[in-house]
Amino acid sequence: MAAAAHLGSHEHEDHHHHGPPEANRSSRVDPATLGMMLFIISEIMVFGAFFTAYFFIRVVGGAEWPAEGDHLPKLIAGFNTAILVSSSFTLHYAQEAIRKDNRRGLQLGMLVTFLLGATFLFIQINEYVHVGFSPQDHAQGTIFYGLTGLHGAHVTIGLVLLLFVVIRSFRGHYSSQSHLGMEVPGIYWHFVDVMWIVVYLTVYII
Amino acid sequence: MTARLRAPGLTRAGLFLVLGTLFCAAIIVAVREAYGYPVFADGGIVPKAQNAILLLSLLIAPLWFLVGLGAFDYWFYWAAGKRTRPEDHSGHGATSWKDYFRVNTDHKVIGIQYVVTSFFFMLIGGLLAMLVRAELAAPGSQFVDANAFNGLFSVHASLMIFLFIIPVFAGLANYVLPLMIGAPDMAFPRLNALSFWMLPIAGVMMTASFFAPGGSFSTGWTAYAPLSTSAPIGQMFFTIGVQFAGASSIATALNFLVTIITMRAPGMSFWRMPLLVWANFSTSLLVVIATPFIAASQFFVLFDYALGFNFFRPERDGDILMYQHVFWFYSHPAVYIMMLPGFGIISEVLAVKARKPIFGYRMMAFSLLAIVLLGFTVWAHHMFVSGMQDWIRIPMMVTTAIIAVPTGIKIFSWLATLWKGVLHMDTPMLWALGFITMFTLGGISGVVLAMVPMDIYVSDTYFIVAHIHYVLYGGSLFTIYAGVYYWFPKMTGRMFDERLGKIHFWMTFVSFNATFGPMHLVGVKGMPRRVADYAEEFAAWNLFISLSSFVLGLSTLVFIYNMVASWRGGRRASANPWRALTLEWQVTSPPPVFNFDRIPTVVGGPYEYGVPGHVHGIMEPAEEARPKQAAGASSAEEGV
Ligand SMILES: [Cu+2]
Numbered sequence: 001m002a003a004a005a006h007l008g009s010h011e012h013e014d015h016h017h018h019g020p021p022e023a024n025r026s027s028r029v030d031p032a033t034l035g036m037m038l039f040i041i042s043e044i045m046v047f048g049a050f051f052t053a054y055f056f057i058r059v060v061g062g063a064e065w066p067a068e069g070d071h072l073p074k075l076i077a078g079f080n081t082a083i084l085v086s087s088s089f090t091l092h093y094a095q096e097a098i099r100k101d102n103r104r105g106l107q108l109g110m111l112v113t114f115l116l117g118a119t120f121l122f123i124q125i126n127e128y129v130h131v132g133f134s135p136q137d138h139a140q141g142t143i144f145y146g147l148t149g150l151h152g153a154h155v156t157i158g159l160v161l162l163l164f165v166v167i168r169s170f171r172g173h174y175s176s177q178s179h180l181g182m183e184v185p186g187i188y189w190h191f192v193d194v195m196w197i198v199v200y201l202t203v204y205i206i
Numbered sequence: 207m208t209a210r211l212r213a214p215g216l217t218r219a220g221l222f223l224v225l226g227t228l229f230c231a232a233i234i235v236a237v238r239e240a241y242g243y244p245v246f247a248d249g250g251i252v253p254k255a256q257n258a259i260l261l262l263s264l265l266i267a268p269l270w271f272l273v274g275l276g277a278f279d280y281w282f283y284w285a286a287g288k289r290t291r292p293e294d295h296s297g298h299g300a301t302s303w304k305d306y307f308r309v310n311t312d313h314k315v316i317g318i319q320y321v322v323t324s325f326f327f328m329l330i331g332g333l334l335a336m337l338v339r340a341e342l343a344a345p346g347s348q349f350v351d352a353n354a355f356n357g358l359f360s361v362h363a364s365l366m367i368f369l370f371i372i373p374v375f376a377g378l379a380n381y382v383l384p385l386m387i388g389a390p391d392m393a394f395p396r397l398n399a400l401s402f403w404m405l406p407i408a409g410v411m412m413t414a415s416f417f418a419p420g421g422s423f424s425t426g427w428t429a430y431a432p433l434s435t436s437a438p439i440g441q442m443f444f445t446i447g448v449q450f451a452g453a454s455s456i457a458t459a460l461n462f463l464v465t466i467i468t469m470r471a472p473g474m475s476f477w478r479m480p481l482l483v484w485a486n487f488s489t490s491l492l493v494v495i496a497t498p499f500i501a502a503s504q505f506f507v508l509f510d511y512a513l514g515f516n517f518f519r520p521e522r523d524g525d526i527l528m529y530q531h532v533f534w535f536y537s538h539p540a541v542y543i544m545m546l547p548g549f550g551i552i553s554e555v556l557a558v559k560a561r562k563p564i565f566g567y568r569m570m571a572f573s574l575l576a577i578v579l580l581g582f583t584v585w586a587h588h589m590f591v592s593g594m595q596d597w598i599r600i601p602m603m604v605t606t607a608i609i610a611v612p613t614g615i616k617i618f619s620w621l622a623t624l625w626k627g628v629l630h631m632d633t634p635m636l637w638a639l640g641f642i643t644m645f646t647l648g649g650i651s652g653v654v655l656a657m658v659p660m661d662i663y664v665s666d667t668y669f670i671v672a673h674i675h676y677v678l679y680g681g682s683l684f685t686i687y688a689g690v691y692y693w694f695p696k697m698t699g700r701m702f703d704e705r706l707g708k709i710h711f712w713m714t715f716v717s718f719n720a721t722f723g724p725m726h727l728v729g730v731k732g733m734p735r736r737v738a739d740y741a742e743e744f745a746a747w748n749l750f751i752s753l754s755s756f757v758l759g760l761s762t763l764v765f766i767y768n769m770v771a772s773w774r775g776g777r778r779a780s781a782n783p784w785r786a787l788t789l790e791w792q793v794t795s796p797p798p799v800f801n802f803d804r805i806p807t808v809v810g811g812p813y814e815y816g817v818p819g820h821v822h823g824i825m826e827p828a829e830e831a832r833p834k835q836a837a838g839a840s841s842a843e844e845g846v
């Protein structure tokens with residue numbers, strides 16, 4: 001409708017367009033991938049700010065870690081870490097599968113990745129219920145819930161993206177020629193996984 | 207009516223805003239009932255529940271508004287598993303004023319939306335400044351109490367920074383940057399539209415804080431904790447408003463970076479990009495890296511305020527200084543976010559108006575990148591008197607002094623560009639020259655402030671107010687005026703009134719110096735900033751400052767009148783009234799809906815003014831341009 005109006009305004013020109021001229025590609029990097037990379041840089045900085053808070057509370061302020069009487073379930077969290085890390089491998093499997101036009105492999109890989117991620121989130125929430133302290137108790141609790149919660153929020157966003165990819169893979173989207181739509185959310189999911197390892201090491205282990 | 211409510215647009219957005227608020231109210235009521243907290247008393251909702259509803263609505267209702275507006279329509283479509291379709295550009299262009307009030311994916315429409323919106327909030331912010339100066343015209347209390355006064359300058363600063371200077375640069379670049387690099391649009395047009403629409407949300411929120419119970423936020427634009435975590439609910443209008451402004455600016459920056467990297471025309475190598483493009487490239491890097499820090503700092507405040515977290519409660523091992531570190535790790539780079547795009551504008555204007563190649567083009571680009579890097583190493587110079595560890599002061603003093611070097615390189619390059627040039631002293635040029643002088647003064651007082659002993663002496667005095675306004679008004683705003691006048695013919699297809707433009711410049715230039723110059727003096731004498739009252743000895747200067755500031759306010763109206771009247775009935779502008787080489791001037795004014803019929807080819811640098819026979823871009827695709835360019839063909843290939 002509006003496009004028709006544009007055509008009218010172009011009538012005096014030699015060339016008629018139904019759209020803009022194709023933009024020149026001045027880089028080999030795909031725009032969506034580059035956009036996701038830059039977004040991840042921003043995300044890393046958000047985590048950076050939360051780690052700054054952690055640093056000030058634990059190192060500069062010298063607060064006891066974990067706070068007196070508290071106990072962090074290192075083992076369960078370690079088990080949970082393994083779950084999340086393995087989801088990166090199943091995601092990779094799905095990506096490799098669609099490159100070979102193996103639709104079953106793509107669907108299976110994406111579904112398992114999604115379920116592993118959901119399991120991680122479930123165990124994390126369960127941990128909150130049983131950990132025995134709250135963010136209101138002390139600054140250590142604040143930053144514990146702050147960092148793990150920030151990460152949990154990212155897992156949730158990642159899961160939503162994965163869910164869309166799962167739906168699309170069952171609806172017959174993606175092929176060996178066109179799978180950018182699952183690669184880009186995949187980059188995000190790998191970032192979420194790697195970030196968890198950093199969070200796990202700083203919050204639980206050190 | 208129902209059709210209008212169902213179609214994306216402002217009507218549906220309004221409906222969704224109401225629904226979103228009701229949704230938030232329902233959640234709060236349900237949660238409070240479930241946990242046994244009181245909800246209803248005396249036939250109304252208890253104040254605590256009211257505040258909770260207000261707070262949640264601030265966070266959630268704007269998202270409903272955006273959904274109603276149609277900003278997310280495409281993403282819902284994608285999420286539902288339907289076939290992806292590339293942006294079909296059917297929403298491009300504007301045929302009536304109504305097209306500026308919908309989700310429009312045309313970078314030129316978005317650019318104008320940005321510029322007009324940010325000038326709207328600039329006028330509100332300016333009005334608040336007038337009220338501040340009216341209160342300060344004489345010692346004692348005139349018409350506001352101390353707390354309302356704090357609110358006036360806090361909202362003034364927040365609007366000017368987050369709703370004017372930062373977004374207006376994004377708006378100007380949105381309009382001209384794709385044209386300059388020979389692209390038909392930005393890389394992500396739908397994200398671009400979303401970025402814009404988050405802006406009015408942030409602006410309305412901050413302005414509306416005056417109607418909040420307990421008054422507007424009044425902790426300055428810095429919102430230091432724990433002052434901000436224990437303030438009335440008005441504070442949250444800042445805390446949450448900044449999130450929307452920040453998300454908007456991150457999304458735009460990401461868009462600029464991807465556009466610049468992946469969508470340059472054939473032959474437009476990095477070393478042939480106009481400096482405005484370089485400037486926005488550098489600024490966008492700063493935004494992507496630094497802005498998450500202010501988002502996080504405001505999340506900390508929100509959590510402490512709303513959920514009783516302990517980020518800033520020292521009695522529970524929280525750390526107050528951490529707020530300032532995180533805040534300034536963004537907010538120092540933010541001064542470059544507010545300045546680098548202006549540097550780019552000045553480079554464009556000076557080269558064109560002096561009819562000379564820009565002096566030291568590569569050094570100009572390198573110095574921008576140096577500022578980006580160094581900008582992250584100086585944040586604690588805002589904290590010399592905060593009580594942080596003493597030893598941090600010295601390295602911060604040194605790095606702050608060093609950052610004056612790349613800035614100095616730029617100033618001297620501009621001066622060298624002017625040297626023996628054929629100066630066209632019209633309005634954009636006057637603003638550019640005004641910028642160089644005023645920004646140099648602001649830069650000098652900045653280096654003075656970097657020195658620890660001097661900074662301790664004048665901390666929280668009007669010397670700081672003078673410095674910030676020389677840098678942000680005499681610096682940033684002068685470049686914005688230069689840019690708006692320079693590209694006005696391109697954006698509107700009309701010429702502005704040159705005589706009014708000159709009146710605007712001289713009136714602003716004189717009253718600006720009369721307003722902010724004396725603040726150095728009263729500052730050094732010890733008049734504290736951010737206080738509604740002052741000692742009798744400062745009365746004479748303050749009356750003078752207030753009167754000058756009213757003239758400064760009036761000068762802005764001259765500008766607004768010129769812009770509105772010229773847009774409606776100005777002389778038609780030719781495609782290239784300034785005889786500039788950069789690509790945006792090689793298309794009609796205003797440019798065609800899709801910018802170019804065919805993607806142009808770039809064959810040389812952007813600033814070779816006065817070089818006989820020089821061409822920057824050819825308005826033909828590379829294949830056709832090449833045979834005609836027998837001699838220049840090799841250079842066309844260089845950047846492909
Ligand atoms: Cu600074």
